[in-house]
Amino acid sequence: MTAFVQQLIYGTSYGMNLAVAAAGLALIFGVYRVINLAHGQLIMLGGFATYVVTTQIGTHFFVGFFAAMAVMGLLGIALESTIFRILQARPATDQLLASLGVYMILGTVALRIWGDFEARPVNMPGEAWALHLGEDIRIDGARIVTIAITLALFIGLYFVVYRTHLGRTMRATAQGGETAELMGIRKRRVAALVFFIGGALGGSAGAMLGGLFNVRPDMGFQPLLMALIIIIFGGMGSLGGAIIAGLILGILYNLTVYYVGSKLGDLVPFGVLLIVLMVRPQGLFGLPGRRA
Amino acid sequence: MxxxxxxxxxxxxxxxxxxxxxxxxxxxxxxxxxxxxxxxxxxxxxxxxxxxxxxxxxxxxxxxxxxxxxxxxxxxxIAHVPEGRQIFPEMSVSDNLMVGATVHINNRARVRELEARCLELFPIIRERARQAGGTLSGGEQQQLTIARGLMADPRLxxxxxxxxxxxxxxxxxxxxxxxxxxxxxxxxxxxxxxxxxxxxxxxxxxxxxxxxxxxxxxxxxxxxxxxxxxxxxxx
Structure with a gap:
């Protein structure tokens, strides 16, 4: 029972991390209709940005964390204005392939700069302490900090998307791009905003994953894969769906690794994907027949 | 003109x-x-x-x-009410209306005036304000799209x-x-x-x-x- 509770909390923190990564992907897909595979490398580079600022320069974790968000947000804008905007008139597969190309380029660049031999830790607040619940449940402080950060990010994201006029312009663009333009919404500004927020969410996910597991040039692959499955599971383009699906997947993953074995853990996301596609292909919050 | x-x-x-x-x-x-x-x-x-x-x-x-x-x-x-009504189906009626005011959104007093004018012209919008736009009937949607266009305070x-x-x-x-x-x-x-x-x-x-x-x-x-x-x- 104690192990179960502990794994539940670890799964929650991992799942919320994935949900942050997936929310960025879902937001960009929902508004801009592109599946941005380069998102995985924004997660990775977010980890390295945090590593450079926090570990190498020697500042507090949150300085690196916000630096990662800002830099990855700007990288998101740069990708939109140089690559995706040009490809918007082309078929979706062209944009998907281009984003895969960006993924490979960024991965190679990171490998060149940092190599993959060294363990590169990022010190997170809370690493020194742990929470003891009852007799033998011990929860790392870093996990609790991760959960707190992701909660704050989700509240912030919810506020921006559902409580501000900027959010209205994003939702309007998602539900009818041309009509939104006729209402005086600037398409390019919304695109820049969405890619900034998406990139920043990716960067923050990388910062937290780096804090929990070290930073590596290949660290973007698994969260990207999980995020893709999460946005299908949650319903393409749905933010709430991404959060709930991320939590479910993270918890299932941790429980499977703990109780069944680490090798089977990697099957969980694909098993979930298979079941979702068979039973509810539109995902948790996708509407049947909704143009996605 | x-x-x-x-x-x-x-x-x-x-x-x-x-x-x-x-x-x-x-x-x-x-x-x-x-x-x-x-x-x-x-x-x-x-x-x-x-x-x-x-x-x-x-x-x-x-x-x-x-x-x-x-x-x-x-x-x-110039405000344009497009063909096929084109409301934002998953946004609330009042959010739909506010999207129309995008170009004036930083002028709160003006937005309030425009909103008051729309609600007076189309009272149904007040009744339905919190509903999702997609749940309105065809006629209500048409009124909403015209009201949404008016929120830009157009001359044409x-x-x-x-x-x-x-x-x-x-x-x-x-x-x-x-x-x-x-x-x-x-x-x-x-x-x-x-x-x-x-x-x-x-x-x-x-x-x-x-x-x-x-x-x-x-x-x-x-x-x-x-x-x-x-x-x-x-x-």
């Missing part, structure tokens, strides 16, 4: 509007008539900056609208096929709202296949048939002449 001069529009090599000219005077309701595919929607889209002109000019209050982005045209005082309102798919009784309420809008001093361009409706609300009109202008003038002459019949039936 608005002048279309020798306008040519094309999708690829296909010229959908050929050498069309007409002008709309301030304060009038101008009907753009013609069957499906005559080029009405293309002209309206060109006015709003969604379709580039091949040649010709579109002049609004002395300034050309060509090569301008849609949002700057809205800022200049463009309405594309407002009666499409609406029941006759509801078409009458749409006609009523057109009269109210004209009383506000608005200039309106309405594209319609439904000639009865257009002749009822408009002062002047132009008839399009396969991309070319076949008549332009007052609706009274339009009622008497058989240009309409020819445009629709090709007879």
């Amino acid at each position: 608005l002048e279309i001069k020798n306008l040519v529009l094309a999708y690829g090599v296909n010229r959908v509007v050929r050498d069309v000219s007409f002008s709309v005077a301030k304060g009038e309701v101008f009907a753009l008539l013609g069957p499906n595919g005559a080029g009405k929607t293309s002209i309206l889209r060109a006015i709003s900056g969604l379709v580039p002109a091949v040649s010709g000019d579109i002049v609004f209050e002395g300034k050309t609208l060509l090569r301008r982005r849609p949002h700057s045209i809205v800022l200049d005082g 309102l463009i309405v594309d096929e407002p009666t499409l798919g609406l029941a006759p009784a509801i078409i009458n309420t749409v006609a009523d709202s057109f009269r109210k809008l004209r009383d506000l001093g608005l200039t309106i361009i309405v594209a319609e296949q439904n000639a009865d409706f257009a002749l009822k609300v408009a002062d002047h009109g132009a008839v399009l048939a396969s991309g070319e202008l076949s008549f332009s003038g007052s609706v009274d002459t339009l009622r008497d002449r058989d240009v309409l019949r020819r445009a629709y039936l090709g007879a």
Whole structure:
């Protein structure tokens, strides 16, 4: 029972991390209709940005964390204005392939700069302490900090998307791009905003994953894969769906690794994907027949 | 107020509007008539900056609208209520309305005034404010899209096929709202296949048939002449 509770909390923190990564992907897909595979490398580079600022320069974790968000947000804008905007008139597969190309380029660049031999830790607040619940449940402080950060990010994201006029312009663009333009919404500004927020969410996910597991040039692959499955599971383009699906997947993953074995853990996301596609292909919050 | 001069529009090599000219005077309701595919929607889209002109000019209050982005045209005082209603289905009715006020959103007092005006003209919007836009009936959606267009506080309102798919009784309420809008001093361009409706609300009109202008003038002459019949039936 104690192990179960502990794994539940670890799964929650991992799942919320994935949900942050997936929310960025879902937001960009929902508004801009592109599946941005380069998102995985924004997660990775977010980890390295945090590593450079926090570990190498020697500042507090949150300085690196916000630096990662800002830099990855700007990288998101740069990708939109140089690559995706040009490809918007082309078929979706062209944009998907281009984003895969960006993924490979960024991965190679990171490998060149940092190599993959060294363990590169990022010190997170809370690493020194742990929470003891009852007799033998011990929860790392870093996990609790991760959960707190992701909660704050989700509240912030919810506020921006559902409580501000900027959010209205994003939702309007998602539900009818041309009509939104006729209402005086600037398409390019919304695109820049969405890619900034998406990139920043990716960067923050990388910062937290780096804090929990070290930073590596290949660290973007698994969260990207999980995020893709999460946005299908949650319903393409749905933010709430991404959060709930991320939590479910993270918890299932941790429980499977703990109780069944680490090798089977990697099957969980694909098993979930298979079941979702068979039973509810539109995902948790996708509407049947909704143009996605 | 608005002048279309020798306008040519094309999708690829296909010229959908050929050498069309007409002008709309301030304060009038101008009907753009013609069957499906005559080029009405293309002209309206060109006015709003969604379709580039091949040649010709579109002049609004002395300034050309060509090569301008849609949002700057809205800022200049033209709101466009698109064909097929096009509300944002998963957003609340009040959010739908506020999207229309995007160009004034930093001026809270003005937005409040505009909102009050819309709620007075279309009381149904107040009743439905919290509902998702997609749950409204066709007639309610049409009122919402017109109200949403009004939130931009335009001097020229463009309405594309407002009666499409609406029941006759509801078409009458749409006609009523057109009269109210004209009383506000608005200039309106309405594209319609439904000639009865257009002749009822408009002062002047132009008839399009396969991309070319076949008549332009007052609706009274339009009622008497058989240009309409020819445009629709090709007879």
